[in-house]
Amino acid sequence: MPELKKNENGVYMVGFDTDTGFKWRSTKARTKAEAEKVVSLARIPELEMAARAKALTAESLSAIMAGRKVTCATAFVEWADWMQTRRSAPNTIDTYAGCITQFLRDNKLEPKPVTAITLEMIMEFVNSDDAGSRSNRNHRLSAIRSLFNLCTSRAYCIGDASRAAKIVHRAMTAEQKERKKRVPFTEFEFRKLVAHSDGFWNWAVQLGWWTGLRLSDICTLEWSAIKDGTIVVHTLKRDARVALPIDHEAIGGGVLNMVLMEMSEHRTSSRFCFPEAARDIMDPKKRSKFSVAFMRLLEKLGIYNRSFHCLRHSFVSRLNADGVDLEKIGELVGHRSKKITEGYVTKTQPAVAVLQD
Numbered sequence: 001m002p003e004l005k006k007n008e009n010g011v012y013m014v015g016f017d018t019d020t021g022f023k024w025r026s027t028k029a030r031t032k033a034e035a036e037k038v039v040s041l042a043r044i045p046e047l048e049m050a051a052r053a054k055a056l057t058a059e060s061l062s063a064i065m066a067g068r069k070v071t072c073a074t075a076f077v078e079w080a081d082w083m084q085t086r087r088s089a090p091n092t093i094d095t096y097a098g099c100i101t102q103f104l105r106d107n108k109l110e111p112k113p114v115t116a117i118t119l120e121m122i123m124e125f126v127n128s129d130d131a132g133s134r135s136n137r138n139h140r141l142s143a144i145r146s147l148f149n150l151c152t153s154r155a156y157c158i159g160d161a162s163r164a165a166k167i168v169h170r171a172m173t174a175e176q177k178e179r180k181k182r183v184p185f186t187e188f189e190f191r192k193l194v195a196h197s198d199g200f201w202n203w204a205v206q207l208g209w210w211t212g213l214r215l216s217d218i219c220t221l222e223w224s225a226i227k228d229g230t231i232v233v234h235t236l237k238r239d240a241r242v243a244l245p246i247d248h249e250a251i252g253g254g255v256l257n258m259v260l261m262e263m264s265e266h267r268t269s270s271r272f273c274f275p276e277a278a279r280d281i282m283d284p285k286k287r288s289k290f291s292v293a294f295m296r297l298l299e300k301l302g303i304y305n306r307s308f309h310c311l312r313h314s315f316v317s318r319l320n321a322d323g324v325d326l327e328k329i330g331e332l333v334g335h336r337s338k339k340i341t342e343g344y345v346t347k348t349q350p351a352v353a354v355l356q357d
Contacts, residue, residue: 004035028153070156072117073110076100079150089237091216094284099143114156122165137167182307184314184346185209189303196301200274201294206259208308210252211244212315212333215290215308219281221273226260240334250319251332316344 003015004027012035013024029035079100083093103125104110109117122144131137145162152160185193193205207218216236225232231244246256263273272278280286294308312333319329330341 004032028149069113070151070154071111072104072114075114075147075151075156076104076110078154079147082150083146089239090282091237094287095139096143096146098284099140100147103140103144114151115158117157117161119161119164122162123168126165127168127171134167134169141165141167182310182313182344182346183305184317185303185306185310189301189306190311190314192301192303193297197297200277201297203259203263203274204277204308205311206252206256208311209314210256210259212312213242213244214312215294216281219274219277219290222271223264223267223273224271226273235334238334238336240336242332242334244332250322250324313344313346316341317346320345 004012005015007013007026010030012027012029012032014027014035015022015024027035029037076097080093080097083096103121106125107117107121109121122141125131125144126137126141131140141162144165145160148157148160148162151157190205190209194202197205204215204218207213207221208215211231213221213233214235214237217233220236221231221233226246229246231246233242233244234240235242244251246260247253252259267273268275270278277290280289291307298304298306316329316333319332320326326338326341326345329335330338333341333344335341
C-alpha cells in the first residue's frame with residue numbers, strides 16, 4: 001500500500017513513485033478507510049510498478065485510471081447523490097445540476113468517459129456569449145468544479161481540468177462585469193405592495209419586510225416554527241438557524257402578530273403555513289413561477305429594478321439605521337460573516353425602535 005498521511009486540513013494525501021520522482025496527491029478523503037478505498041480505485045500500486053519499470057507514460061496513466069470507463073452520465077447521477085450526502089442546499093444542487101446538464105449536452109458528453117472532458121470545453125462553456133454576468137460565469141465554473149471533485153475523489157479521471165479554467169474578463173462587456181446592486185424597498189413601496197396584494201403574496205411581502213426571511217424560507221415556513229413569541233427557521237439556502245422575536249417592534253411587533261393571526265385563520269392540516277407554495281418552491285420546474293408572479297405585481301404598481309430579495313435588504317438596512325449591531329443583524333438573517341451583512345446595508349430612514357439582546 002502506498003504511503004498515506006494527513007495534511008494540515010485533515011485530508012489524506014497519498015505518496016507514490018512516478019517516472020519523474022516521488023509525488024504526493026490528495027485523495028480528498030478525511031478517513032483512512034476512505035483514502036485506502038480511493039487508492040485502490042485509482043490503482044496506484046499499479047502506477048508505482050509501471051513507474052519503476054519506466055513504462056509510466058501519459059497514455060498508460062489514462063488507460064489505468066479510466067479502467068472503469070465511467071461515463072459522464074453515470075458520474076452526473078453519482079454527483080447528484082453525493083451532493084445530497086454533503087447536505088448541500090437544494091437550490092444549489094438544482095442550479096448546479098442545470099449548469100452541468102447544459103455543459104454535458106452542449107458537448108455531447110453523456111455517453112463518453114469523464115476523461116473526455118477537456119479544459120478547452122470548460123473554458124468555452126464558462127466564457128460563452130450566453131454565460132451572462134460575472135456571477136453567472138462563476139456559478140458555471142463552480143458547478144463544473146463540483147462535478148470534478150466527485151470524479152477525482154473516486155479516481156474516474158487523472159487530475160482536475162476545471163482547476164485551470166478561469167473567467168476571461170476581457171471577453172465580458174462593462175455591464176457584465178458590473179455587480180448588480182440590490183435596491184431596498186422604501187416604506188412607501190412596501191405599503192403600496194401590501195395595499196394591492198392579497199392571500200399568499202400579501203402575507204409573504206409582510207413577512208419578508210418584517211423578518212428578512214428569503215422567499216424560499218417563507219414558502220416552507222412551518223406552523224411548529226412559530227411558538228413562544230419567536231419564529232425559528234432553518235434556512236434552506238445554508239441550513240442556518242435563525243430565531244426572530246415576534247413581539248419586538250423593530251421586527252414587526254404587533255403588526256407581525258396580526259399577520260400571523262390572519263394566516264392562522266386559513267390554517268389547514270398541513271404542517272406548512274403555505275402548503276401549495278411549499279410544494280412548488282421545492283419543485284425545480286415550478287420555482288421560477290414565483291419570480292415571474294412577483295415581477296408582474298411590481299410592474300402593475302410601477303415599481304422597477306426590484307426583486308423579492310430586496311425586502312431582505314430593506315430589513316437589514318432598516319435595523320442598521322436604527323443602530324442594531326451588524327453581528328446581531330447577521331444572526332437574525334443567518335449570514336456567515338459580518339462582511340456579508342455589510343453588503344446588504346443601504347442608507348434608509350430609521351425604523352421604529354432599536355433591537356436589544
